Amino acid sequence: MFRIKVPRFWRYREFRYRLSAWKCIHCGEVHFFKPLVCRRCRYREFSEVTLPYTGKLLAYTIVRSPPAGFEEYAPYIIGLIELEDGTRIVSQLADVDPEELKIGMKMEATFKRIREDGVDKIIAYGYKFRPAIQ
Amino acid sequence: MSRVYVAGVGLTKVDEHWKTSLEQLVTEASLKALDDAGLESVDAIYVGSMLSEILQEQGHLGAVLAEELGLSGIPAMSVEAATASGAASIYVGAREIESGRAKAVLVAGVDKMSDGMAEEVTSALMVGEKQEYTGFIGATFYSLNALIYSLYMKRYDVSQEKIALFPVLCHEHSVGVEHAQYPFKIKLETVMNSPYIAEPLRRFETTAIADGAAALILVGEEFASKLKSPKTELVIEAATDYVTPFQREDPLWFPALQLATTKALERAKISRNEVGIIEIFDATSIMAVISLESSGFASRGEAWRLLENGELSLSGSLPCNTFGGLKARGHPAGATGVYQVAELHLQLTNRAKKNQVDRAITGMAQTLGGLASTAFVTILKKVM
Numbered sequence: 183m184f185r186i187k188v189p190r191f192w193r194y195r196e197f198r199y200r201l202s203a204w205k206c207i208h209c210g211e212v213h214f215f216k217p218l219v220c221r222r223c224r225y226r227e228f229s230e231v232t233l234p235y236t237g238k239l240l241a242y243t244i245v246r247s248p249p250a251g252f253e254e255y256a257p258y259i260i261g262l263i264e265l266e267d268g269t270r271i272v273s274q275l276a277d278v279d280p281e282e283l284k285i286g287m288k289m290e291a292t293f294k295r296i297r298e299d300g301v302d303k304i305i306a307y308g309y310k311f312r313p314a315i316q
Numbered sequence: 317m318s319r320v321y322v323a324g325v326g327l328t329k330v331d332e333h334w335k336t337s338l339e340q341l342v343t344e345a346s347l348k349a350l351d352d353a354g355l356e357s358v359d360a361i362y363v364g365s366m367l368s369e370i371l372q373e374q375g376h377l378g379a380v381l382a383e384e385l386g387l388s389g390i391p392a393m394s395v396e397a398a399t400a401s402g403a404a405s406i407y408v409g410a411r412e413i414e415s416g417r418a419k420a421v422l423v424a425g426v427d428k429m430s431d432g433m434a435e436e437v438t439s440a441l442m443v444g445e446k447q448e449y450t451g452f453i454g455a456t457f458y459s460l461n462a463l464i465y466s467l468y469m470k471r472y473d474v475s476q477e478k479i480a481l482f483p484v485l486c487h488e489h490s491v492g493v494e495h496a497q498y499p500f501k502i503k504l505e506t507v508m509n510s511p512y513i514a515e516p517l518r519r520f521e522t523t524a525i526a527d528g529a530a531a532l533i534l535v536g537e538e539f540a541s542k543l544k545s546p547k548t549e550l551v552i553e554a555a556t557d558y559v560t561p562f563q564r565e566d567p568l569w570f571p572a573l574q575l576a577t578t579k580a581l582e583r584a585k586i587s588r589n590e591v592g593i594i595e596i597f598d599a600t601s602i603m604a605v606i607s608l609e610s611s612g613f614a615s616r617g618e619a620w621r622l623l624e625n626g627e628l629s630l631s632g633s634l635p636c637n638t639f640g641g642l643k644a645r646g647h648p649a650g651a652t653g654v655y656q657v658a659e660l661h662l663q664l665t666n667r668a669k670k671n672q673v674d675r676a677i678t679g680m681a682q683t684l685g686g687l688a689s690t691a692f693v694t695i696l697k698k699v700m
Contacts, residue, residue: 243462
């Protein structure tokens with residue numbers, strides 16, 4: 183993946199840190215990054231929303247052949263979660279062994295380190311999901 | 317609007333070409349295509365490559381290829397649509413012939429993945445997905461495929477053994493194919509015992525590091541009647557979709573492929589039943605299965621039946637990936653779409669040697685960019 187430069191990372195922090203997203207006022211389509219035009223209905227007005235921090239696990243896999251920049255973290259788990267408002271989100275899964283995962287289990291968002299850039303030592307943070315603590 | 321004809325093809329063997337450069341590969345394929353057509357020059361050149369700017373740090377392939385061919389002076393440029401870049405070059409070339417602005421065009425596809433380290437290639441293959449979203453969290457192309465694979469098996473209650481028959485079919489067809497990367501048979505057990513790349517997706521359900529280039533000469537009606545080389549008539553259509561499949565209404569369906577297929581069939585004035593050969597985009601086994609369904613050649617959740625009943629074999633009702641497809645011929649990313657169409661051309665001009673399919677008069681090639689965020693559908697017809 184790309185080398186991390188601060189401005190490029192910083193401009194997406196609302197979504198990555200807080201699951202803050204943009205909902206089309208006309209059709210309700212959720213966009214993770216602020217769009218100019220709704221991809222579904224082409225309306226141009228959006229409201230800022232915070233996505234639910236909980237949802238259920240639809241599917242998961244383990245990345246065994248990582249991209250550049252992720253070598254030291256592999257193997258890691260990638261999951262597909264359906265949030266409580268129906269939004270689907272792809273996320274790394276944390277604090278869990280693959281054997282403990284079950285399709286349909288309740289998951290919650292947590293704030294984690296995603297990776298460290300090897301050259302400039304910039305640390306990228308973002309969301310990861312983990313089994314909800316009951 | 318002029319009709320478009322394929323009047324020449326050129327292929328290199330798909331391999332790890334340690335001694336040959338990207339430029340040499342694409343030049344070799346292009347020269348073969350020019351020679352096959354019996355042409356010295358063309359009006360324009362379009363080159364499709366997905367990875368050359370990343371792995372070789374070489375852009376500007378149009379001017380580079382024109383110079384290598386001794387054709388500097390004519391317009392030449394590259395066209396990009398991720399893994400469908402080769403098909404994109406065909407699309408642009410065909411449109412230029414149709415418009416009447418060009419009489420003959422060279423379209424080529426090339427990629428040389430063996431110049432990158434494994435992680436670099438994995439990263440490079442992610443440029444077709446959303447870098448700021450899935451790329452940022454290290455979700456590889458194969459991991460997104462794996463999520464779709466799990467959802468598919470659960471929804472349709474189909475076992476992996478049924479889907480993993482696709483690579484077995486491809487390898488059956490690649491035996492003895494000179495330009496194939498892996499010209500040998502494999503068993504279902506080999507696929508099922510191969511290591512996970514991202515479970516449930518196994519290594520033998522995906523493609524490998526591959527280098528290769530393919531080229532076509534496209535001509536309009538005027539040249540088609542002058543040139544002596546065997547010809548086929550070409551129609552190509554395209555469509556796009558959201559880049560991340562999980563933002564689509566149904567991640568187990570490729571609407572862009574459905575749309576491009578419908579448009580191409582309409583323009584070629586044929587029905588699905590008349591498609592005699594099909595080239596499916598099997599970047600993974602699960603993509604192949606969903607492609608067969610989305611393009612209307614199988615019902616939802618039922619594509620495995622075509623495999624099990626032998627309908628996709630060379631002697632079946634719909635011979636599929638007749639030279640091995642992406643899995644066994646090899647998948648040099650941006651070159652693949654051109655290989656697919658070149659192979660259909662060899663079939664329809666009776667030059668497919670031991671893989672020759674009898675009686676076919678039309679063929680369809682489906683080329684996908686990413687997880688079907690771009691779809692190209694090319695139909696070739698035999699010229700009687």
